[in-house]
Amino acid sequence: QLLQVYYLKITTTASYSQEDVLALEKKYENAVKELASVSNAHLMVKNLAHIKAFYLKKPQEAFELLHEFMIKTRLSDKEEAELKLELADIYMFMGDIWEASLLYSQVEKDFKQGQLGEIAKFKNAKVSFYTGNFDWAKAQLDVLKASTSKLIAYDAMKLSITITDNIGIDTTKAPLLLYAQADLLSYQHQYDEALKVLDSLKNTYPIHVIVDDVLFKQHEIYFNKKEVLKAIEQLEEITKSFSQDLLADDAYYQLAQI
Numbered sequence: 173q174l175l176q177v178y179y180l181k182i183t184t185t186a187s188y189s190q191e192d193v194l195a196l197e198k199k200y201e202n203a204v205k206e207l208a209s210v211s212n213a214h215l216m217v218k219n220l221a222h223i224k225a226f227y228l229k230k231p232q233e234a235f236e237l238l239h240e241f242m243i244k245t246r247l248s249d250k251e252e253a254e255l256k257l258e259l260a261d262i263y264m265f266m267g268d269i270w271e272a273s274l275l276y277s278q279v280e281k282d283f284k285q286g287q288l289g290e291i292a293k294f295k296n297a298k299v300s301f302y303t304g305n306f307d308w309a310k311a312q313l314d315v316l317k318a319s320t321s322k323l324i325a326y327d328a329m330k331l332s333i334t335i336t337d338n339i340g341i342d343t344t345k346a347p348l349l350l351y352a353q354a355d356l357l358s359y360q361h362q363y364d365e366a367l368k369v370l371d372s373l374k375n376t377y378p379i380h381v382i383v384d385d386v387l388f389k390q391h392e393i394y395f396n397k398k399e400v401l402k403a404i405e406q407l408e409e410i411t412k413s414f415s416q417d418l419l420a421d422d423a424y425y426q427l428a429q430i
Contacts, residue, residue: 175196175199175200175203175216175219176215176219178192178196178199179196179219179223182196182223182227183222186395186396186398186400193223193227193228194228196223197220197223197224197228200216200219200220200223201220203216204216204217204220208241208245213245214241214245214247214251214254214255215254217237217238217241217255218238218254218255218258220234220237221234221235221237221238221258221262222234222258222261222262224237225261225262225265226262226265226361227361231262231265231266234262235259235262238255238258238259238262241255242255249282250283250288253279253282253283253288253292254288256275256278256279257275257276257279257288257291257292257295259275260272260273260274260275260276260279260292260295261295263275264295264299264359264360265359265360265361266360267360269299269302269303272295272299273296273299276292276293276295276296276299277292277296278292279291279292280292280293280296287319287320287321287324290316290319290321290324291324293312293315293316294312294313294316294324294327294328296312297309297312297313297316297328297331298331300312301331301335301352301355302352302353302355302356303352304345304348304349304352306335306339306345306348309331309335310332310335310336313328313329313331313332313335314328314332316328317329317332333418334348334351334385335348337381337382337385337418338351338380338381338382338385346377347373347376347377347380347382348382350369350370350372350373350376351370351373351382351385351386351389353369354366354367354369354370354373354386354389355389357369358389358392358393358396361396363393363396363397366389366393367390367393370386370389370390370393373386374386383414384410384413384414384417384419384420385419387406387407387409387410387414387419388406388407388410388419388422388423390402390403390406391403391404391406391407391410391423391426394406395430400430403430404427404430407423407424407426407427407430408423408427410423411423411424411427
C-alpha cells in the first residue's frame with residue numbers, strides 16, 4: 173500500500189523528481205523479489221512495468237517483466253487480464269496501436285459483463301479515436317455511457333461529447349484529426365510534439381469550437397511537464413473566453429485542485 177501511495181504521487185501529481193521515480197523503481201523491484209508469491213503481487217508488477225515504460229522510457233524491460241511474470245506465475249483470469257491491459261497500454265505507448273487493440277479486444281471479449289471488459293472497450297474506442305474512426309469510436313462510447321462504473325461512464329461521455337461537438341457543426345474532420353494526433357502524442361509522453369500539433373491547430377482554426385478542448389489538453393500537458401503556471405494560464409483562458417461551454421466547469425475544478 174505504501175508503494176501504491178508513491179506510485180500515485182508520480183502518476184497523478186506534478187510534485188515528484190526523476191530521483192523519486194528511480195527510487196520507486198528500486199523499491200518495487202525489491203518488493204517483487206521478496207513478495208512475488210503473495211496475493212496481489214501482480215499489481216506490483218503491473219505498476220513497476222508502467223513506471224519503467226512510461227516514466228523511465230524502458231518499454232522493453234517492462235515487456236520482459238510482464239511476460240516473465242505471466243509465464244512463471246499462476247494467475248487468475250482476472251489477474252491475467254489486468255496484466256494484458258498494461259501490456260496493451262505499453263504497446264500503445266510505443267506506437268504499436270494495432271497490437272494494443274488486439275489485446276484490448278481479447279479482454280473485452282473475455283469479460284463482456286464486467287468492469288475489466290468495459291475498461292478494455294473504452295481503451296479500444298480510444299484506439300478508434302486516435303486513428304480517426306470517429307463514428308465507430310462514438311458508437312462504442314455511447315454504449316459505455318450506461319456503465320455501472322461512474323468513472324468509465326464519465327470518461328466515455330466526455331470523449332463522446334468531444335467528438336459530437338467538433339464534427340457536428342461542419343462535416344470537416346481535419347481539426348479533430350489533429351486533436352486526436354496530439355492526444356495520442358500526449359499519451360505517449362511526447363509532450364513537446366503534442367504541443368506543436370496543438371499550437372498548429374489553434375493557429376489554423378482560431379475560431380473553431382475545438383479551441384477550448386485544445387486549451388484543456390495543453391493544460392494537461394503543461395501540468396505533466398510540471399510547468400504549473402502555464403497549465404493555470406490555459407485553464408484561466410477557458411474560464412475567460414469559454415465560460416458558457418462545457419469545459420468551463422472542468423477548468424474551474426482543475427484550478428481549484430492546483
